[in-house]
Amino acid sequence: MTVKLDFEECLKDSPRFRAAIETVETEVSVLETQLEKLLKLCTTMLESGRQYSAHSKNFVSGVQELSQNSQGDSMMSECLEKFSESFNKMIGRHEELLDTTQQSFKQQLQSLVKEDMKQFKETRKEFERSSETLSSALHHNAEVPRRRHHEAEEAVLALKVARTAFRARALDYVLQINVIQSKKKFEILKFMLTFMEAQSSYLEQGFRVVKELAQYRKDLAAQLHQLVLESAREKRDMEQRHTMIKQKDLSQEDAVPELRTEPGVAVMEGYLYKRASNAFKTWSRRWFSIQSNQLVYQKKAKDALTVVVEDLRLCTVKPCPDHERRFCFEVVSPSKSCLLQADSERHQQAWVCAVQNSIASAYNEEHPEPPLGQQPLERAASLSAAKLQSPLGRRLRGSTDKHVVDQVQRLEGNAQCCDCREPAPEWASINLGITLCIECSGIHRSLGVHFSKVRSLTLDSWEPELVKLMCELGNRVINQIYEARVEEMNIKRPQPGCSRLEKEAWIRAKYVEKKFITKFPEVRVQLSRGGVGRGPEKPPKPCPKPKPPHLARGSAGTSPGNASPVAGPREGVASGAVAAVEDLHSLHPGPLLYRAAGAPPSLPTMADALAHGADVNWVNVAQESRTPLLQAVAANSLLACEFLLQNGASVNQADSKGRGPLHHATILGHTGLACLFLKRGANMSAVDEEGKDPLSIAIDSANADIVTLLRLAKMREVELAQGQAGDETYLDIFHDFSLMASNDPDKLTRRSYDLKLTTL
Structure with a gap:
């Protein structure tokens, strides 16, 4: 107004x-x-x-x-x-x-x-x-x-x-x-x-x-970050333990109560039925334990302990086979006797043995002998576990995971996310060999493991061969393959600030639809971190009989002396390079993958072949139905085998003679590869056309290390078949073999000519 x-x-x-x-x-x-x-x-x-x-x-x-x-x-x-x-x-x-x-x-x-x-x-x-x-x-x-x-x-x-x-x-x-x-x-x-x-x-x-509260909130945020990491590790461990236990037959009876020898700890504990001393002779289920030379029980954890036998030296124990109830035994002391019932015959024997050992221990003031029924395998596992606690064992187990992030991110191009260039990525795709930010890793995980297998650089444990595999490839090499035509197509790459939808569209176009790779056929020689050599397109020719591909770049850990036994003599450098260009120029993806896996293997070329649709289990009928994985075994390349397995290669696919990768690794004496295949679930019982399984081949060739690995694997297989969880000794030993195969392969060449005289 x-x-x-x-x-x-x-x-x-x-x-x-x-x-x-x-x-x-x-x-x-x-x-x-x-x-x-x-x-x-x-x-x-x-x-x-x-x-x-x-x-x-x-x-x-x-x-x-x-x-x-x-x-x-x-x-x-x-x-x-x-x-x-x-x-x-x-x-x-x-x-x-x-x-x-x-x-x-x-x-x-x-x-x-x-x-x-x-x-x-x-x-x-x-x-x-x-x-x-x-x-x-x-x-x-x-x-x-x-x-x-x-x-x-x-x-x-x-x-x-x-x-x-x-x-x-x-x-x-x-x-x-x-x-x-x-x-x-x-x-x-x-x-x-x-x-x-x-x-x-x-x-x-x-x-x-x-x-x-600013400083307190800052400190709390740092502590919370550590809690999140620890929680993720604990969750992963619990899930693994849950999966292992769930694989058991849950309908089986309870495990035998554990017998302990530590001072101040209950020697034996578990549930037993106890017959009352009243006129009704009722039976009650109670939690019994043997501790401090006494037999005691309680109904609930908060209840006071009720002493059945005050001094085990003054009592005796005996089974009661004539009692109307099964699995009964009696603990007799000068003042009274107590009739107890176990859940099974095994439980009964374990309790009787535990009481007898406790009586002997009370007299001799020594630890009891191992309980009745303990197998030699368990004692051997205990000795192996003790051995792994040595400084050497701890050094071998802890030397790989400590600097995984530094080793992987130090590689040129790996300091940024392979897809959106986000700095300091802490996730990786192990089958592609690239580093990823957390958002792109989630998109990769949604693609499925047949496209990308995601693992954390900080939360997960890393095998030494996987770390070397990541360092052998890297973002720059893979982007030269999967983004080869991006500049030509004038397509804008996503940036760290882009939305999730934009990143997801880019990743699917890049890895699933493969819109940006070069069109087949083209020359795939000279593929390296420096660039991908490409020649003019020509019509595809029939695949010639494979020859050893003398590529410009070999795989780490492979020497000329480890060449395939089926390969011919090496030619001069110039003539070999020309022959390789001519051969690879006409190869389709499957034969290209097969040739690139041979001696000396080239992981970038293998990645290029897979990107162009090569079947990772491609069979070369002309060479005894060999697969790229068998070629990598012949070249004794741990990295090439690991790369093929991570990309879906079958660890049990055999050649025309019925020999799978484990057979070939055993024949050639490649202990590191045998360890790798056993960890990946290779079939130890498979026999070739001569009726020999890998263990018999290893004994014939007097390879002590492979024999040890195969025997341990068979023991583990028997334990799992019997529903026994066992301990982690098996995994620790295989982990140590993996470390030696990656860091010091010369230690895995031991042979013993007395193995032929040994038996399982």
């Missing part, structure tokens, strides 16, 4: 004054409507704020109750107490904000609407009544005839009174209009200023409260 009325103008009662009055009345009506709406909104805001404060207080109370129940965890209780206290302070500041807003709301806006607007309306009604009275007086004065002097005087007098009253009401109305116009401005502005100052004070106080 911007119209201001002049007092002199209202006395004239001119059309301009009447028009201004109408304008003012319209604007005041609109203002009143808007203020009433604002009043309702402000009231709703205050009510909602008070409800929020009440619910927040209830939430803080719940947090404080949770803090009281977490007294045993200092980290959690401290966090809950600090945060609940700070949040409670902020709730108090919020209530102060609501009180200040409500007070200002009543003093300014509500007063303006309820009082000033009401007075304006009353003044307007009086002005309108006086205006109507004046109009009637004017009309009556105009109608009085000239000859009626008395009526004329009365009309003039009435007109004078009406005009005086109208002018007084008009002056009051104009005054009220100008007052409400001026008051409207400062009342609304004052309310908004007070409201914003209260908001500013509330936010500043909240900021100070939060700032006091």
Whole structure:
């Protein structure tokens, strides 16, 4: 409202004054409507704020109750107490904000609407009544005839009174209009200023409260990050343990109670049925244990121990085969006897043996002999476990995982995500040999393991051959294959800030649809980290009989002396290179993969062949139905074999003589490869056309290390078939063999010509 009325103008009662009055009345009506709406909104805001404060207080109370129940965890209780206290302070500041807003709301806006607007309306009604009275007086004065002097005087007098009253009401109305116009401005502005100052004070106080916790929140975030990593490791370990246990036959009876020899620990414990000594001879199931030369039991963990035999040296134990209940045995002491029942015959024998050993131990003050039924394999496993606790064993096991991130990220191109260039990636695709950020790793995982196998560089354990495989390939090599035509197609790569949808579309086009690889056929020689040599396209020729591909780059860990026994003599460097170009130029992906896996293997060329659709189990009928994996075995390339297995190669696919990769590794004496195939589930019982399995071949060739590995694997196989979980000795020994195969392969060349005289 911007119209201001002049007092002199209202006395004239001119059309301009009447028009201004109408304008003012319209604007005041609109203002009143808007203020009433604002009043309702402000009231709703205050009510909602008070409800929020009440619910927040209830939430803080719940947090404080949770803090009281977490007294045993200092980290959690401290966090809950600090945060609940700070949040409670902020709730108090919020209530102060609501009180200040409500007070200002009543003093300014509500007063303006309820009082000033009401007075304006009353003044307007009086002005309108006086205006109507004046109009009637004017009309009556105009109608009085000239000859009626008395009526004329009365009309003039009435007109004078009406005009005086109208002018007084008009002056009051104009005054009220100008007052409400001026008051409207400062009342609304004052309310908004007070409201914003209260908001500013509330936010500043909240900021100070939060700032006091800045360092604590920073420290807590660091601790939380470590907790997340530890939780992920524990979850992975529990899932592996869960899977291993679930593979057992869950319908089998409970395991035999464990016999222990540590001082201060229960020698034997488990559930037994005990016959009461009362007249009813009732049977009750109780938790029994042998500890401190006493036989005791209890019903619940909180119950006090009940002593059955105070001194085992004064008692004897004997089975009760004649009792009507099965699996009973009796512990007899000078004062009383106790009849007990086990769940099975094995449990009965174990308890009888445990009591007898405890009696002997109490007499001799020595540890008991191993319990009846302990197998030589278990004793050998114990010795092996002790051996692995030696400094050498610890060094071999811990030397690979310690610097995985540094080794992998140090490779050129691996310091950024292979797909979106996010720095410092902590995830990897082990079958592709690339590093990934966490978001791209999630997209790779959704593609399925037949496209990409994702593993964490920090959370997962890494076998030494996998680390070398990652360092042999890398982002730069793989991108030269899968992004070969990106520049030519003028396609923009995704950046770290792109959305997940953009990254997912790029990754699917790159690895699933393979839109950016070069079109087959093209030359695949000279594929290296420096670039991919390509020649002009030519029509594909029939695949010639494979020859040893003398590639420009070999696989790490492979020497000329390890060449395939089926390969011909090496030619000169120049002629060999030309022959390789001519041969590989005409090869389709399957033969290309086969040739690249031979001596010396080239992992980048193998990756290129797989990208162009090569069958990882392609069979070369012309050479005894050999596969690329058998070629890699012949070349004694641990990395090539690992790469093929990670990309889906069958570890049991045999050649025309019935010999699989494990047969060939045994024949050639490649212990590291034999260890790799056994870890990947190779069939040890498969026989070739001569009826020999890998173990008999290893014994004939007097390879001590492979014989050891095969025997351990067979023992493990028997344990799993019997439903025994065993310990981790088997995995530790194989892990040590893997480390030696990668770091010191010369140690795996031991032979013993006495093996032929040994038996299983």
